Amino acid sequence: MSKPEELEGPPTVDSLPASALSERGDSYDERKLISELNKKKDWAGLLRFAQGKQRQDPAASDWGVIGGYALFRQGDYQKTISVLTPIVQSNPEDIGAWNLLGEAQRRVGQPGQAVRTLERASAVGRTSFVTFFFLGEAYRDSQRLDRAVPAYREATRLAPEFAQGWFELGSASARMGDRSQATAALDTLQKLDPALAATLKERIAR
Numbered sequence: 001m002s003k004p005e006e007l008e009g010p011p012t013v014d015s016l017p018a019s020a021l022s023e024r025g026d027s028y029d030e031r032k033l034i035s036e037l038n039k040k041k042d043w044a045g046l047l048r049f050a051q052g053k054q055r056q057d058p059a060a061s062d063w064g065v066i067g068g069y070a071l072f073r074q075g076d077y078q079k080t081i082s083v084l085t086p087i088v089q090s091n092p093e094d095i096g097a098w099n100l101l102g103e104a105q106r107r108v109g110q111p112g113q114a115v116r117t118l119e120r121a122s123a124v125g126r127t128s129f130v131t132f133f134f135l136g137e138a139y140r141d142s143q144r145l146d147r148a149v150p151a152y153r154e155a156t157r158l159a160p161e162f163a164q165g166w167f168e169l170g171s172a173s174a175r176m177g178d179r180s181q182a183t184a185a186l187d188t189l190q191k192l193d194p195a196l197a198a199t200l201k202e203r204i205a206r
Contacts, residue, residue, distance in 0.1 A: 020096035095125035111141035129158035
């Protein structure tokens with residue numbers, strides 16, 4: 001996956017939705033402005049910018065995704081879903097839109113729908129660790145730990161520096177009774193984030 005500026009360095013859970021912004025914008029100046037607004041967490045400004053550009057070019061799905069991202073950051077997950085659903089239907093190769101849609105569905109309390117969305121996304125973008133992590137979260141919330149574990153494992157394979165991925169893999173493995181895999185995840189996590197590793201160690205010991 002091509003990483004936007006916001007995902008340079010070790011990724012965090014909070015940074016993952018920003019992967020939907022990757023390579024959006026028609027020029028360097030537009031991409032720079034999108035990045036700056038995101039860093040400032042000026043979601044209202046980003047939404048106004050995206051909506052203004054979309055009025056100029058209604059057929060450009062990129063601006064719809066950027067607007068959907070701003071709505072997501074504002075916590076308006078239902079409206080995010082309304083904006084992104086027609087975009088993925090008309091542009092099914094847009095992995096960033098699929099990822100953001102699935103996570104919005106999970107956060108609004110629709111983990112089953114999120115699973116279906118993100119399974120579709122995983123078929124489109126086999127190299128997106130964001131897809132597999134969000135899919136693991138959706139499986140977990142759907143009480144399908146047997147499916148969450150391989151999704152988290154794939155996320156950590158694609159992004160071995162992603163500490164939260166190892167934490168969730170270890171937690172899910174421990175709940176499944178797989179102490180070997182949970183301990184292996186803990187060993188890796190201790191090198192990435194000792195504080196998070198301490199929390200995982202407590203969970204494994206329960």
